[in-house]
Amino acid sequence: MSSIKAHFTLLDHTADMGIKVTAPTLGALFENAGRALMEVMIRKRPAGKTSLCRVTVSGDDLPDLMVRWLGEILYLFEGEGRVVMDIDVDAVIETGLDATLHTVPFNPKRHEVATEIKAVTYHQIEVARNRDGWQATVIFDL
Amino acid sequence: MRVPGLVFANSELIRSIQEDQSLTQVANVAMLPGIVGHSLAMPDIHWGYGFPIGGVAAFDLDEGIVSPGGVGYDINCGCRLMTTVLRGSDIRPFMKDLVLALFRNIPTGVGSRGPIHLSKSEENRVAATGADWAVKRGYGKPRDLERTEDHGAMEGADPSVLSERAVQRGRDQLGTLGSGNHFIEIQVVDQIYDPEKAGQFHLFEGQATVFIHTGSRGFGHQICDDFLKEMSRSAFKGGLSFELPDRQLACAPLTSDLARRYLAAMACAANYAWANRQILMHWAMETFLKTLSIGPDELGMNLLYDVCHNIAKKELHHVSGEATMVCVHRKGATRALPPGHPLLPEVYRATGQPVLIPGDMGTYSYVLAGAAGSMERSFGSSCHGAGRLLSRTQAVKQAKGRAINRELEDKGIIVQSRGKQTLKEEMPEAYKDISQVVDVVEAAELATKVARMRPLGVIKG
Known part of the structure; x- marks a missing residue:
């Protein structure tokens, strides 16, 4: 499968980089944030046969859940060399989510890496309702 | 705020400092329990996450806290400088070959993995013994250890507190440079400010030097x-009886088991970083020998010093006139011990600690020597670099249509980088004027200028 593009905007931060993500539902917000993280990290993710990986993440509240969720996707890349091509959030509540990740093994010859993200930070983290649904702001440490 | 903030700057630097949220972050740090003296910021301060980058804060051991965000993700990100007996003019004709050879021999870039693959027990030994692990395996010499902060191994490292994920991420990243602002730079000493100290540091005008900037890689981040x-x-569950001004300032009382475990894990990452820089130094030396077809004596490459700039340490300082042990957080700040300080190795007891300050890849780096003012004003600390002026996205926007490598080559600087955007993100205009930053440090008597180097060749991730 080829990677699905996320709708997000990049936020300026002197040392690091942030994203602002919006979506009509909470599940779509978490999906979009995960896709945005991958797009910031890896510019080209060519189509390939994916394997499925199911993850369960828990948090104290929605902002904490967002940091832990994106941290999970970052770890899959950094620790296990898996590139996430797409995401289905199967269920989400304020303190936890279940998701299915479609991944391929990282191949430096095929995947063009754009930015090294060291971590997903709690700095100015925000997950909130807006008029049209949901929005989140997350800052990455580069 | 429990204590006042204190920012070291001049009128020009303070204008750029006021443009982002770094001063708010100085104020936020001043609200943390048990902070003593001032919430400090060095002249290269810029907006970080939680603590500002360039921030220094000390905490009482009984009343205070330790904060992982006050150290940063890249634990013991730091620098080392090697001197040679060669002149810059000797190696300039071979610069393209040298830069290409370094780029080939040193793993760089995002998620880069090196030829060293550690078993769990071997990784534990790296975490416990740091640079000594590398020296025992033939990377460098025993003399390097006394020229490394904390002799390249922080006390209290305990690998049993590490998560499986940290161990996994550390397994094959030892001996890698990484990406972003990490680099290896071939330089020439172009100005000596203090001939006596320069002599004691074995620095001379026209000399070729090599500068390494990297840290603990994914191991430390995890x-x-x-x-x-x-x-x-x-x-969040009420472990601390105050409200955090920023969740990234999450912390634990220094008296708690959680703080003890963090400090034990942080020391493991610090040691990993020292081993990493020790290995990269050795490979850089091998690359020089092979590319220039000369012997070790003809190259004469020796470690001048290695400093860390992301760390928390228990140190003895004067607080309200009394000698007190405090936990000093340096996040983007360098230790700068003055002459005579008992923690200095014999070789630098008279000069003060060498303080290594890298600039951007188009201008200068500096060697300073720690001065007495640092113990009076900044908990023995100095700046750590130029400090970013532009965000990465602003820098890429401003560099659109420009060939940064060509511009640098026109200035006599050969650059190789792995990431396509790295050179734009790291272009010279993205950083503050390093000379102003260093002048402020000298005027505040935190450290004094010894020598200045300019780049000849750079590899980046």
Whole structure:
């Protein structure tokens, strides 16, 4: 499968980089944030046969859940060399989510890496309702 | 605020400092329990996450806290400088070959993995013994250890507190440079400010030097992440009796078991970083020998010093006139011990600690020597670099249509980088004027200028 593009905007931060993500539902917000993280990290993710990986993440509240969720996707890349091509959030509540990740093994010859993200930070983290649904702001440490 | 903030700057630097949120972050740090003296910021301060980058804060051991965000994700990100007996003019004709050879021999870039693959028990030994692990395996010489902060091994490292994920991420990243602002630079000493100290540091005008900037890689990032999450949870559940001004400032009382475990894990990452820089130094030396077809004596490459600039340490300082042990957080700040300080190795007891300050890849780096003012004003600390002026996205926007490598080559600087955007993000205009930063440090008597180097060749991730 080829990677699905996320709708997000990049936020300026002197040392690091942030994203602002919006979506009509909470599940779509978490999906979009995960896709945005991958797009910031890896510019080209060519189509390939994916394997499925199911993850369960828990948090104290929605902002904490967002940091832990994106941290999970970052770890899959950094620790296990898996590139996430797409995401289905199967269920989400304020303190936890279940998701299915479609991944391929990282191949430096095929995947063009754009930015090294060291971590997903709690700095100015925000997950909130807006008029049209949901929005989140997350800052990455580069 | 429990204590006042104190920013070292001149009128021009303070204008750029006021443009982002770094001063708010100085104020936020001043609200943390048990902070003593001032919430400090060095002249290269810029907006970080939680603590500002360029921030220094000391905490009382009984009343205070330790904060992983006050150390940063790249635990013991730091620098080392090697001197040679060669002149810059000797190697300039071979610069393209040298830069290409370094780029081939040193793993760079995002998620880069090196030829060293550690078993779990071997990784534990790296975490426990740091640069000594590398020296024992033939990377460098025993003399390098006394020229490394803390002799390249921080006390209290305990690998049993590490998560499986940290161990996994550390397994094959030893001996890698990474990406972003990390680099190896071939330089020439172009100005000597203090001939006596320069002589004691074995620095001379026209000399070729090599500068390495990197840290603890994914191993350190994971350790910071693990403990921030744990502390965020404990603070959230009322482990601390105050409201965090920023969740990234999550922390634990220094008297708690959580703080003890963090400091033990942080020391493991610090040691990993020292081993990493020790190995990269050795490979850089091998690359020089092979590319220039000369022997070790003809190259004469020796470690001048290695400093860390992301760390928390228990140190003895004067607080309200009394000698007191405090936990000093340096996040983007360099230790700068003055002459005579008992923690200095014999070789630098008279000069003060060498303080290594890298600039951007188009201008200068500096060697300073720690001065007495640092113990009076900044908990023995100095700046750590130029400090970013532009965000990465602003820099890429401004560099659109420009060939940064060509512009640098026109200035006599050969550059190789792995990431396509790295050179734009790291272009010289993205950083503050390093000379102003260093002048402020000298005027505040935190450290004094010894020598200045300019780049000849750079590899980046």
